[in-house]
Amino acid sequence: MSMHFTIRPVALCALTLVQPQLMAQVPPTAGFALPAQGSSYADIADLVVNSPLILDAQIRKVTKLPETQAVGVPANIQRVVIDADVNSLIRGSDGFAAKARFLLDVPKDAKGKIPKLQKRRYFLLGSKVAGNPGMLKLSRPDALVEWSPENDATLRAVTKEAVQIDAAQAVSGISGAFHTQGTVIGEGETQIFLRTAGGQPISISVLSRPGQAKRWAVSTGDVIDESAVAPARNTLLWYRLACSLPRALDQRLVESGEPRDIANAQADYRFVLDSLGPCGRNRPAPRMR
Template sequence: MILLGFSTATLAQAPLDLPSSFVIEADKASYADIADLVVISPLIVDVTVRKVRKLPTEQAAGVPTSLERVLVEADVMALIRGEGGITPRVRFLLDIPKNAKGKIPKIEKQRMYLFGRQVAGRPGEVQLARPNALALFSANNDALVRAITKEAVQVNAARRIASVSSAFHSAGTVLGEGETQIFVKTDNDQPLSLTILSRPGQQKIWAVSTAEVIDASATAPQRFTLLWYRLACGLPRALPADRVEGASKADTARAQADYSFVIESLGPCGRNR
C-alpha cells in the first residue's frame, strides 16, 4: 500500500457547472461522501486534467443523451492509495452531464481525485469505482481523503455493517439500572458489539467494542472517524424486536430504547449523494 505526501498548494479553480451528484465539490464535501468512495477504491489518485476528447457515437453506445462520454487524460500529482505505483499520466472514461445548451463544461486544468482501480494489463488506464467517483481538490477534501484512507488501509479497519445479529437487556438490582448488549454482523465477520449502561441518577453511556471479548475500557467512537461512519451510516434506524433474545416485553422495549439512544448519539450519517 502506498501513501505519498505532497504540498497542498494549488491555483484556485474556476467553479464547474456540474451537479454535486456527479462530482464532490471543493467546499461542500461531507465525511460520508468521501468515505463512501475511499472504502470501495483500491486506487486513489490526485490528478490535474490535461486533455478531454469526446468519443464517437459508436464508442458511446447506451449512454443517455443527457451525458457526453469522453476520454480524459490527466497528470498525476500524487498517488494516495494503490499497489505497485502509477504511471505519471492516466486515462479514464467519463460520462459528463450536459448543461441546458447541450454542452459539457471545460474540465481541463481542474485538479481532482479519482477513486477506482487500475485496469489489469493496461498501464495508465483507470476505471472509476462509480460513474461519479470524483472529488474536486481543496485543502478540506485533501485532509478528508488522506485521513479516511489512512484508517481504511489498516488491517483492523472498521468494515461495512451487514445487520444487527442479536441483542439482550439485563435489568439491574435497583430500579432504573440495566445493561443492553447489541451484537452487529459485518461483511467479514469482524467482532463488533455495542454496550449501553443505565444507572439511576446518571446519564446513560454507551461504548463500541471491536474485540472478541467485550473490552471494559471501550468508549463511544469519535465523530468523523471510520468506525463512526460505519455505525452512523450502516446501522438500521431501529432495533427489530425479533433480534432481542429471550426477553420480556419490558426488556425488549428497554433494549430498543437503548438502541435508539445510540442512533441519536451517533447523529446523522451526513451522506449527500
C-alpha cells in the same frame, strides 16, 4: 500517510478495451464529482472504502467520444476520455503510471455544453485495469472528488484509517441483543452484536444508572472492552455505524423475549442512533464493502 509513488513510462492504449457498462447507468441529473465545498465525510468515505487505488491528479486533456462509441448514454450526458497527470499516489500497491486515462460521463448544461475540465485538480478513485498500464476504472461513474483543502484532509484521514489491518468493516446487520436489569430501579445494560462484511466482531454496549447520563460504547474485538468509548463523529467507525445500522432494533433479536427487556433494548438502541446523528450521505449508497 507516506506512501511509495512509482513513476513508470506508459503508452496509453485504445479505450475499446475498457468500456465499463456502469458508465451508461449515470442518472441524467447526476454530477460527475464531489464538489470542492460541501462534500460530506460519508460521501468521501463511500468512495475511499470501495477504491483500492486513489490518485491525486490534474486533468490535461478531454476528448469527446462520438455517439457510435457511447451507445446507451442519455442525450444530456457527454461521454469523454480523460487524460490526467498524476501528482501523487494516495492509495494503491505497486505504484502507478505518471499519467492516467479513464472514461467519464459528464452532464451537459442547457446549451448542450460540458464544463471546462482542463487543468482542474481531482482525486480519482478506482482500480487498475489489468494489462493496461495507466488505465483507471472508476469505482463508480462519479468517483471523482474535486480538490480542496477540506476534501484533501478528509480523504487522507479516511484513507489512513481504511488501510489499517483492524479497520472497521462494513456493517451488514444486527445478529442479536440482550438487556440485563440492574439491582436497582433504572439500572441496566444492553448489549447489541453486529454482523460485518468480513466477520469482524463489533458490539455496542449501553449502560444506564440512576442519576447518571446514559453511556454507550463500541468494542471491535471478541472480548467486550471495558475501556471502549463511543466513536467520534467523522471517523471510520462512526461512518460504519451511522450509515449502516438498521433504523430500528427488531424485537425478535432480543434474546429473552420478555416485553420489558425488549422495550429497554429498543430504547437503548434508539439512544445510540440519536447519539450517532445523521449519516450525512448526499448520494446513493454504494455496494457494501
